[in-house]
Amino acid sequence: MSREYIARDPRTGLPIHVAKPRKSSRKIEKKTGPWVSLSDHDVFSLLNKESESAVIRWDSRSVTLHRVDALRALGRFHGSRIHQAHSLLLKYLESELAEERVAALDVLPEVAVLKSDELFDWLSVLLDDEDVHVRKAASRCLTTTSPIFPSGVHSILANELRSTVSHRSDAAWAGLSGLCDTWPEVVVDHVDSLLLEEEVALRKKATALLKRIVNKGDSAVWDLISWSLNDAEVEVRRIAAKNLPALARKESRMATLFAERALVDSDSEVRLSAIKAVQVMDTDHGRARELVVRGTKSKDIKVRSACIDLLPRLFGEDVLRTMAAELLTTETNDKIIASLKEMVFDVSLEGTEAQKNAQLAPSAPVPALDREVAEAQGVRVGLEPIRSTDAQPVSKPDPAAIPGAVKPSPPADDSKSDAAPLYRAVSQDEMMGYDDDFEDEEADDDADYF
Secondary structure, three states: OOOOOOOEOOOOOOEOOOOOOOOOOOOOOOOOOHHHHOOHHHHHHHHOOOOOOEEEEOOOOEEEEOHHHHHHOHHHOOOOHHHHHHHHHHHHHOOOOHHHHHHHHHHHHHHHOOOOOOHHHHHHHHOOOOOHHHHHHHHHHHHHHOOOOOOOOHHHHHHHHOOOOHHHHHHHHHHHHHHHHHOHHHHHHHHHHHOOOOOHHHHHHHHHOHHHHOOOOOHHHHHHHHHHHOOOOHHHHHHHHOOHHHHHHHOHHHHHHHHHHHOOOOOHHHHHHHHHHHHHOOOOOHHHHHHHHHHOOOOOHHHHHHHHHHHHHHOOHHHHHHHHHHHHOOOOOHHHHHHHHHHHOOHHHHOOHHHHHHHOOOOOOOOHHHHHHHHHOOOOOOOOOOOOOOOOOOOOOOHHHOOOOOOOOOOOOOOOOOOOOOOOOOOHHHHHOHHHHHHHHHHHHHHHHO
């Protein structure tokens, strides 16, 4: 038996992984009703016109169901029976009765999940049905199937998006909106073609969808934003500019380029959206810094104020004071002038004494060992008083109360007598014992001499 071929990387020898075909994670929501209680035999018997009705128990009561209800039960079949269900569905999509066509359209998405042959061709036909109820059912079916079968309804969706009938276009736009969650690359194709339409309403709706895919798409979405920002209609540019803050969080470089263009737009709302994008983007990027500095001299007060508020994030105190002082010479808005004066104010030079002291760094704390040594030598540490000894004073008895005791003489005047210090400084020689050895040697020499 021949071995299966496995593609391997020529450098590492490891198997090359191939991406699997992506499937939509969205599922068709199955509708429930009395028809779920029909047996398989009753369903096929009714649809093959072998019987006209069937009685079932539903919600604790007896219910009589007909062929329309059996059609709605076709969505539960799978396996080998899906082929039989698919054939019956195709048959009733061309039924002469409008209610049967409506029921067939309602169950079409459920059957198409397992077998979709020719179903979308009939959907395209029934969108122009003579009966209004059938047309509305076909529009609902298009909304449901668009997020699941983008290739099957691509041309149908493109036509319905441009329909002049409100319920048909609304259903198509709802289906395209659902595609933003499942197949954003398909939405890019539709928006790309819609931006070329002459009708402003279509371009506005298409641009509004960009916010749903700006974080899911790639460079193709950036192109759509760029084209929308160049649109001749101001409403289209406003909608496109609102996507710039979201784009700045994902791709700051592209957002900087678009914001630079939007800052010189003739509309103030477009310029304000560009400023919001600059506020959330990485301002360490050189192009963004240049954009902010240039915006501080804009004629638009909103743009100028927003850019000036960003200056403390970009520059140090010295550079900030210089720039603020330069801007003060030409600024006329009172609120912006007050903000610039706060940037120019130097607390360390022009502040109060308390403010200046607050700018000073606190001194390092004295180690506990150094503090003890200093206090032992009678030296005060900082502003703290010298701490007394831990020993508590012993109370002495009054000599007058003791029989035969001699009354002590009054204490001498403190000004005349030198009081002994609380601590006596110890020299290094005494600590090392040099003085004791020296005194012993002197005593021995004196004894030998005498």
